[in-house]
Amino acid sequence: MLDARDAAVTEQALPLPLGSVRFGSRQKKDGLLATTDDTDWADLLVKVRDHQDRAAFAALFRHFAPRVKAFLMKSGAGASLAEECAQDVMATLWQKAHLFDPARASVATWVYTIARNRRIDALRKARRAEPEELDWGPEPEPDQAEVMEAQEETERLGRALAALPAPQRTLIERAFYGELSHSEIAAETGLPLGTIKSRIRLALDKLRHQLG
Amino acid sequence: MTIRHHLSDQLLMAYAAGQLPEAFNLVVATHVSLCDECRARAGSFDAVGGALLEEAEEISMGEDALARALERIEGLPQATRSEPLKPAGIFPAPLADYVGGDLSAVRWRKVGGGVRQAILPTSKDATARLLYIPAGTAVPDHGHRGMELTLVLQGAFADENDRFGRGDIEIADEEMEHTPVALAGQDCICLAATDAPLRFRGLIPRLAQPLLRI
Numbered sequence: 001m002l003d004a005r006d007a008a009v010t011e012q013a014l015p016l017p018l019g020s021v022r023f024g025s026r027q028k029k030d031g032l033l034a035t036t037d038d039t040d041w042a043d044l045l046v047k048v049r050d051h052q053d054r055a056a057f058a059a060l061f062r063h064f065a066p067r068v069k070a071f072l073m074k075s076g077a078g079a080s081l082a083e084e085c086a087q088d089v090m091a092t093l094w095q096k097a098h099l100f101d102p103a104r105a106s107v108a109t110w111v112y113t114i115a116r117n118r119r120i121d122a123l124r125k126a127r128r129a130e131p132e133e134l135d136w137g138p139e140p141e142p143d144q145a146e147v148m149e150a151q152e153e154t155e156r157l158g159r160a161l162a163a164l165p166a167p168q169r170t171l172i173e174r175a176f177y178g179e180l181s182h183s184e185i186a187a188e189t190g191l192p193l194g195t196i197k198s199r200i201r202l203a204l205d206k207l208r209h210q211l212g
Numbered sequence: 213m214t215i216r217h218h219l220s221d222q223l224l225m226a227y228a229a230g231q232l233p234e235a236f237n238l239v240v241a242t243h244v245s246l247c248d249e250c251r252a253r254a255g256s257f258d259a260v261g262g263a264l265l266e267e268a269e270e271i272s273m274g275e276d277a278l279a280r281a282l283e284r285i286e287g288l289p290q291a292t293r294s295e296p297l298k299p300a301g302i303f304p305a306p307l308a309d310y311v312g313g314d315l316s317a318v319r320w321r322k323v324g325g326g327v328r329q330a331i332l333p334t335s336k337d338a339t340a341r342l343l344y345i346p347a348g349t350a351v352p353d354h355g356h357r358g359m360e361l362t363l364v365l366q367g368a369f370a371d372e373n374d375r376f377g378r379g380d381i382e383i384a385d386e387e388m389e390h391t392p393v394a395l396a397g398q399d400c401i402c403l404a405a406t407d408a409p410l411r412f413r414g415l416i417p418r419l420a421q422p423l424l425r426i
């Protein structure tokens with residue numbers, strides 16, 4: 001078992017290819033923990049969803065638009081196309097906010113799926129079939145423990161990604177940035193995906209039960 | 213309905229990463245529509261994409277980007293929740309969308325031996341088609357390179373080792389040799405996707421020919 005300091009040293013020692021994970025959120029800045037990751041993105045998106053809150057939208061835009069742009073550029077889009085697509089993705093976030101359920105997925109995961117679909121559209125000019133929507137809307141009062149668990153998954157996965165040996169992490173990045181064909185993708189990620197799967201599975205079972 | 217044959221992690225990850233040919237996307241989305249287990253697994257791979265997005269370096273947006281976005285959403289109505297479209301027939305929503313309706317909307321073409329097929333419009337890097345195989349008939353022999361996915365929508369087929377019913381997916385590579393036969397009782401309807409355009413060979417008389425492969 002590594003203690004926290006060892007883990008930090010291990011992370012620092014890893015080479016950081018362009019586009020790999022940042023560690024800023026876990027480093028101290030001027031003796032204070034950086035606060036960016038403490039922002040409750042789900043709360044902001046729920047404000048967009050329920051109250052068309054423009055200030056909340058602006059905060060989400062400042063955080064996610066530059067990341068979506070980077071994601072699209074790493075997937076092969078030029079700067080101006082990536083900028084336009086990032087605009088589209090954020091507009092979709094506004095328009096489809098009614099589909100966001102904080103108990104199902106983190107905001108980052110939700111934004112990722114919108115960005116990925118926009119990329120398929122823009123770069124591959126192909127349709128993407130989406131699974132049938134389920135009869136589950138966002139619940140009016142979702143279980144707060146479930147919400148917290150779903151929202152924390154992104155950070156936990158980020159830490160797990162950072163802890164992977166660099167070659168393995170690079171393979172995952174290359175898969176998601178479109179540098180590998182589907183037959184080249186290695187599904188063994190070394191990431192703790194089982195817990196996430198189980199959480200979603202439980203939510204689905206609950207929903208099926210409610211629908212009777 | 214109990215689904216026993218599921219998508220592979222490789223396919224689910226490629227789906228989450230947006231790297232599947234359109235025809236494969238369609239098969240995956242159709243299976244996921246029927247299968248909560250694979251829906252949950254797909255969700256866990258989406259979360260990897262979310263973590264990568266969150267941890268990615270940022271590339272600054274143009275100076276007026278936020279102002280433009282705020283202006284844009286000003287005139288943009290938020291959609292409101294509508295009841296999800298639940299097709300009444302045997303095709304889950306993503307497939308019904310490609311077909312333009314349910315079974316009655318399929319434009320079948322005969323390929324011999326009572327078997328019919330309908331190619332669905334997708335990008336050319338892979339082929340998606342519906343297959344109609346009368347009960348008790350062997351699945352037609354069509355050579356394929358690369359990977360082939362076959363999803364059962366109605367009826368069932370079986371080979372030497374296994375039975376595939378509604379919702380089950382068979383993942384075959386080109387080396388696979390087997391002789392699937394649509395089971396008696398109900399005509400079998402499948403959605404299949406192949407990596408390369410399929411080449412139907414001359415139809416071999418069914419049932420008389422024991423060595424067929426899909």
Ligand SMILES: [Zn+2]
Nearest residue numbers: 218219247250
């Ligand atoms: Zn499944």
